[in-house]
Amino acid sequence: MQNIFEMAKKPLEQASQILRLDQNVSSLLAHPERTLEVHIPVRMDDGRLEIFTGYRSQHNTALGPAKGGIRFHPGVTMDEVKTLAFWMTFKCAVLNLPYGGGKGGVIVDTRKLSRSELERLARSYMQKIMPVIGEHQDIPAPDVNTDSRMMAWMMDEYSKYQGYNVPGVITGKPKTVGGSAGRGSATGRGVMFCIREAFKKMAIPMKEATVAVQGFGNVGGFSAKLLFDAGAKIVAVSDMYGAIYNQQGLDPYDIERHVKETGSVAGYRRAETMTNGQLLELPVTVLVPAALEGQITSGNADRIQARIIAEGANGPVTPDADSVLAGREIMVIPDILANAGGVTVSYFEWVQNLYRYYWTEKEVHARQEDMMVDAFAKVYEAAERYRTSLRVGAYIVALERLSEAMRLRGWL
Secondary structure (H helix, E strand, O other): OOOHHHHHOHHHHHHHHHHOOOHHHHHHHOOOOEEEEEEEEEEOOOOOEEEEEEEEEEEEOOOOOEEEEEEEEOOOOHHHHHHHHHHHHHHHHHOOOOOEEEEEEEEOOHHHOOHHHHHHHHHHHHHHHHHHOEOOOEEEEEOOOOOHHHHHHHHHHHHHHHOOOOHHHOOOOOHHHOOOOOOOOHHHHHHHHHHHHHHHHHOOOHHHOEEEEEOOOHHHHHHHHHHHHOOOEEEEEEEOOEEEEEEEEEOHHHHHHHHHHHOOOOOOOOOEEEOHHHHHOOOOOEEEEOOOOOOEOOOOHHHOOOOEEEOOOOOOEOHHHHHHHHHOOOEEEOHHHHOOHHHHHHHHHHHHHHHOOOOOHHHHHHHHHHHHHHHHHHHHHHHHHHOOOHHHHHHHHHHHHHHHHHHHOOOO
16 A cells, blocks of 8 residues: 555646646645654553553754644554645645644543543643644644644643643634634635535536535534535435435435434434445535545446535545546546635634634634735736646746745855
8 A cells, every 4th residue: 555645646646737836835835844753651540651652753944833733642653744734835825825734643542531631641742742833833732632632732741841821822712812713614614615615616506516525523514514504405414323315305404413422423313324335436516535545446437427526524535536627528637726714714713822812703714814815816827827726836836936935045
């Protein structure tokens, strides 16, 4: 099986060839600027000392300080963290944010930790990565199995060592300690904006669209609710326990209530059950894979029936599958555009922290919409100009900005 980081670089190579860029640009972007591995001792509730392994990768800072989430998961690897940091570099460049890409992670099953153990791990991880973190150096955020409460712990730990409050060191915090209005729905809202703009290009009325969403977490859940609010028909959703389907349509708000009561979409009374694999192959207008990477591969790409795939997750479509989907004229809105709403509003939070001046939720939504709509237009125009996919079009937009910044800074 090909290394995930090597797979991620495929569209970079394609875009570089189209733009006929200096080979030095690709060489610089093919490697992270810095990777850090740390070992984190944590005193457990029973008195044992357990050592956890954590990572932080800073991919490229030509456009500004590194930016990217922290995930706590048993499957975290350095290659995964490097890949996610790589994607963040391009995501920020596509949205024209003054950031480079960063990412972090800790190998841990959070379900096995008590609240106090989790807090000690979060604070200890921040202590270990503190030499490379800072509001003008590298700004983390939540990711898989981390949340706003944990960001508050990490911000507090960093601030203790500095001797004063530093809210801008991390984003995704609760509003009371410097978080931004509109952050919770930001990624899903960005997915909705991109789908809406794609519909305009393809002359598809929102009210005639059907949608299947793989993954009913934060990104998938908000994507489903916001598309539902806009008039689309949600016909299927799923989580790790299975998928539910109703051709007549589902109410994602009612499903959310069911999930709060039962812990899963499974067993929802107004739908039939199916597998996640079957959900991916439904004949819908839009498929939103918002779960894990590598869901659509060369093994199932020829059975995908959606007209549009909007990548709510990072890397849900493999490079081999991309080729198959392009041949079948299925539009793929790439992750570095579709799910960039989260980092966009994280940028807003950072700006608000630096100025100590906070915006209303209405202002946040309006600013996010302006930036996402503009980014979609530029990516679409690049794809049309070079007769390529939206994914390569997004990398072209990002590469033009990154290569210019590196040239002006004298890196090339």
